[in-house]
Amino acid sequence: MILVTGGTGYIGSHTVVELMASGKDVLIVDNLCNSKASVLDRIERIAGRRPGFAQLDVRDRIALRKLFSAHRVDAVIHFAGLKAVGESVTQPLAYYDNNVSGSVALFECMVEAGVKTIVFSSSATVYGDSPQMPIREEFPLSASNPYGRTKLMIEEILRDVAKSASGWEVALLRYFNPVGAHASGLIGEDPNGIPNNLMPYIAQVALGTLKELPVYGNDYPTPDGTGVRDYIHVEDLADAHLRALDYLRDGGAATTLNCGYGHGYSVREVLRTVERVHGAPLRIREAPRRAGDPPMLVAHASRVRQALNWSPRYDDLETIVRTQLEWERRLIREPVLQRN
Numbered sequence: 001m002i003l004v005t006g007g008t009g010y011i012g013s014h015t016v017v018e019l020m021a022s023g024k025d026v027l028i029v030d031n032l033c034n035s036k037a038s039v040l041d042r043i044e045r046i047a048g049r050r051p052g053f054a055q056l057d058v059r060d061r062i063a064l065r066k067l068f069s070a071h072r073v074d075a076v077i078h079f080a081g082l083k084a085v086g087e088s089v090t091q092p093l094a095y096y097d098n099n100v101s102g103s104v105a106l107f108e109c110m111v112e113a114g115v116k117t118i119v120f121s122s123s124a125t126v127y128g129d130s131p132q133m134p135i136r137e138e139f140p141l142s143a144s145n146p147y148g149r150t151k152l153m154i155e156e157i158l159r160d161v162a163k164s165a166s167g168w169e170v171a172l173l174r175y176f177n178p179v180g181a182h183a184s185g186l187i188g189e190d191p192n193g194i195p196n197n198l199m200p201y202i203a204q205v206a207l208g209t210l211k212e213l214p215v216y217g218n219d220y221p222t223p224d225g226t227g228v229r230d231y232i233h234v235e236d237l238a239d240a241h242l243r244a245l246d247y248l249r250d251g252g253a254a255t256t257l258n259c260g261y262g263h264g265y266s267v268r269e270v271l272r273t274v275e276r277v278h279g280a281p282l283r284i285r286e287a288p289r290r291a292g293d294p295p296m297l298v299a300h301a302s303r304v305r306q307a308l309n310w311s312p313r314y315d316d317l318e319t320i321v322r323t324q325l326e327w328e329r330r331l332i333r334e335p336v337l338q339r340n
Helices: 010-021 038-047 061-070 085-090 092-113 146-164 198-206 234-249 267-278 302-308 317-333
Strands: 002-005 026-030 052-055 075-078 117-123 169-175 177-179 213-216 231-233 255-259 284-287
Touching (some): 002 010, 010 234, 026 061, 075 092, 085 146, 092 146, 117 234, 146 169, 177 198, 177 234, 198 213, 198 267, 231 317, 234 302, 255 302, 267 317
Parallel strands (some): 002 075, 026 052, 075 117, 117 169, 177 231
């Protein structure tokens, strides 16, 4: 059985669907602080069967120990964590407590239960403001905000744990910019309040949920002056988790992998694509650069393709946009999706 922490969240739910499609038994652990229990119904509709579920916080060692005792867990995929950069700046203690303390509690319980295989949901934020593009896995690591530092700390903790005893199998997946939604339109990113990320924000502007799109900075040293990001479709990212897990269980060495396509799109390219697919112009507002936003963030993605024999299925901006818009339309059409 695969234990998936944060499995009702955006990336977690898509990964659960991939795991179940491959025939694996899945047990989700989630405290639902930033997701909805109704996701379980939608996973069941897609997968044809329901994953196991326990509503608990990974910081609760007593509940986790009972869970490991009650189920034969073979491996863990660890998504659970707070993830908003801006919020982490204003609430750093909450991020260190939830992300770092929660991970330590989880790893302790894994050690006690003899579970030594883990795929960890990390982030490209661990590279800080890298002066070189594309970014390779061996580049220097740093972080400019508490969220990024929690990811960096958890990576270091896992490396130390793996060195402390034989038998550990660890894969660290560093995401660039996950976007899009499941082809069924049943699961996708559903942030609380105003989205922090470009793709859901721009989709909500297109469909009238939000009034206008602020474009932060038009004078970056990029072809059109707006920031460039490496966007990876969430289903391709979920597939990378499944492949990373199989890689470890087949005896693959501990590894760190960038998860991106190896090329980027600017804010204006995304905007034009959304307008073309949606069939109408969007209202935008030029705004000053945001502090800490790098001009470009693009992965060197050869290692993930080679190590996992991974080949993207959705590496097309128009396809990404179509799945994002369909998900947003469904949220408007079927408000039941937004209820717990």
